[in-house]
Amino acid sequence: MEKLTNALAARFASPTRSTRLTVVLGRWLGLSFTICFLTGLFSHGLQEPPSWMFFPTTPVWIYQLTQGIHVTTGIAAIPLLLAKLWSVYPELLKWPPVKSAAHALERASIALFIASSLLQLTTGLINTYKWYPWPFPFRQTHFWLAWVIWGSLLLHIAVKLPLIMQHWRSRPSVRPQVAAGADSPAPLIDDGGAPPMPGGWSRRAFLAAVGVTTGAVVLTTAGQSFSWLDPLNLFAPRKMGTGPQAVPVNRTAADAKVADLALAEDWTLTVSHQDTRRILTLAELQALPQHEHELPIACVEGWSQTATWRGVRIRDLVAAVGAPPSSSLRVTSLEPEGVYRTMDMPAGYAQDERTLVALELNGQTLDLDHGYPARIIAPGRPGVLQTKWLHTVEVR
């Protein structure tokens, strides 16, 4: 068996691989995983807030930025992960596979790290396509796996810290004078500047190629999140400026089975606080003071679009039913079912003067797919919480 694994290792051997290469790739990957983890936690906290959660409404593009970075960094991590795993592939073929209990634990933790990372990035990407071919819930799995991955990352750094410190900086070429055996650490070679073998490539050329590849996947997808990259948006599932009223739609009225209710002539919005209740027709809402703001709508899947929204300030409606300004809200949609049929709005958003019951988008009456006759738009909130096709607002 050892002969077989040695033969396989020889077949997969490459002079480009070195511990220094792995350390450099590990730094890039560790940074991208950390950014994904922190921005993901922020997004999760906004959607399922713990008691200590903060809700920034300024700048209004805060969630557009953090979630755009989350998705873009996740995509960037795909070539980085592939390159990192390639750099350590011969480790897989080492024999014996387990040398001690501690070694078994280390290999098991790495196997879990690799498997969960591959799955997390793949399913994360496919989730942005709104395609769910797997037999487990995406959001919950993505959340818990994020902890597994980041914990595994810290553990991996702890285990490899001596090697990481040793190869953190590039050093002049030092040829090993004793051949490294199967049990030895990688040889102390830094041949990044040395001419590669004919037809091969140096470490620096490999790293440059990984950088270019990462740049390519970022530049051709990040236009869904960042308008200045929109002209290069070739492979993102969303494109800015598309959809009704030049704003993309995540859930159409047909998907939500809401068209008949939303288009009904007797539609009203009910705003209530304890025993006080105001029932407003569309004409009555239109007769209230109207306010206009430029606000982005930013989806958890990474796409975003800034637009001009016009409507009634939600805090004016809160005042209209005699509730204190520090009230939080429970907003219900006309949607007959769905996870986001009801939405809780913390007081921070309800108090903000830019949070609207929007009746118009980009100078026109709201399109049915954008939430006609009335929808919520608040600064700095995930798109799934910008409830469409409003039915009731309960002030709490």
Added chain:
Amino acid sequence: MKPVMPAGAGKPAGAGKAASIWRIVLGTAGVALLGYGLLGLPTQLGPPQLLGLLVWMAVAVLLHDGVIVPVSTLAGGGLTRLGSGLRPASGAVLRGGLMTGAVVTVIAGILLKAQSVARNTSALEGDYATNLLWFWAVLAAVVAVLVYGIERTGMRPGESRQKTRP
């Protein structure tokens, strides 16, 4: 013959102690977060979903270790032979171009598959196949220009223009 230096050799004792403390802190925090994630999964996923997750994780590793790396190694071997007549810098550009094209194609391929099965008509509205063709056309042109330039100027990696002058 000098042996390979062990990790941390030649460092002051204080640095070694600091590294040990960092290893303990990072390792403990890592195990705690890892455990939190692993214990959290079954609180929201039922046994069939957990089994499905394990199967998908195993398939992801098998696909990577059994298909992606062997195929890319074969491709690399082919490029080594193909690029043996070229200057090393040209070979590197060729390999880099293929790496970029391959990764972008995999991502675009998944996108095209999603487009073919998607039920939501408000996303995935681009002509991604045409975009991919354009991408490969531009990539091939850039690689061709770079290789041509390198072969014409005779620049080798690690050699600056000054060094090549007499």
